[in-house]
Amino acid sequence: MAAWSAWAAPVQPHHLSARPIESVTVTKSDRAFLSDVAAEIILQTIAANRLMEFTDNEYFVESAQFTLKTLREIQADLDELANARRIALPVEGSVEKPGDFERFMNSRNGAFQREYERYAQRNTGRLAERFRSESKDADDPEVRAFAMRHARWVELAHRETKGLISTPAVVAVKPGKVASGRVAAIFEPPTSVPLAAAGSPASPGGSR
Numbered sequence: 001m002a003a004w005s006a007w008a009a010p011v012q013p014h015h016l017s018a019r020p021i022e023s024v025t026v027t028k029s030d031r032a033f034l035s036d037v038a039a040e041i042i043l044q045t046i047a048a049n050r051l052m053e054f055t056d057n058e059y060f061v062e063s064a065q066f067t068l069k070t071l072r073e074i075q076a077d078l079d080e081l082a083n084a085r086r087i088a089l090p091v092e093g094s095v096e097k098p099g100d101f102e103r104f105m106n107s108r109n110g111a112f113q114r115e116y117e118r119y120a121q122r123n124t125g126r127l128a129e130r131f132r133s134e135s136k137d138a139d140d141p142e143v144r145a146f147a148m149r150h151a152r153w154v155e156l157a158h159r160e161t162k163g164l165i166s167t168p169a170v171v172a173v174k175p176g177k178v179a180s181g182r183v184a185a186i187f188e189p190p191t192s193v194p195l196a197a198a199g200s201p202a203s204p205g206g207s208r
Contacts, residue, residue, distance in 0.1 A: 055113060128158045
């Protein structure tokens with residue numbers, strides 16, 4: 001919890017709601033943050049779904065499942081904020097695909113999981129850094145609150161991508177079905193309670 005405290009100011013009661021304050025002009029930097037988040041959600045969702053379609057590695061499946069769960073939580077909150085602020089977010093066909101995304105999507109055989117790990121680590125890490133930064137520096141207090149609500153879970157999703165290649169050998173499972181135990185705790189990020197306000201839950205990056 002000490003690490004979280006260093007990322008952002010304490011959560012206040014108004015952080016419980018994603019309803020923006022009326023008549024607030026969204027600055028260019030805040031608008032860019034929300035648009036960048038929307039683009040990352042699109043790309044990371046495509047990548048995680050493709051991984052789950054073609055891998056039977058239990059640990060990769062768990063990581064992708066947690067990433068998708070986190071992205072869905074963020075997307076719902078982001079859509080509400082963007083609609084209230086009248087911000088047009090990018091859609092799938094308009095998002096530029098970076099080189100590491102293309103390399104993963106075009107990879108085969110032994111390179112498939114390796115390229116996903118590289119892509120996921122780099123981009124979840126970059127997204128986590130953006131959320132940490134905006135949780136302190138966003139001009140619009142509701143954009144700042146949005147970043148605060150999700151920064152910690154984006155960081156946990158990033159941690160889930162670390163060390164995937166070094167995990168034990170493949171455990172055969174059907175995509176979408178994962179072993180019970182560690183992953184059971186992963187799928188419970190709150191949907192309304194501010195994430196930073198809760199106590200320090202067990203990290204999903206715990207013992208394997």
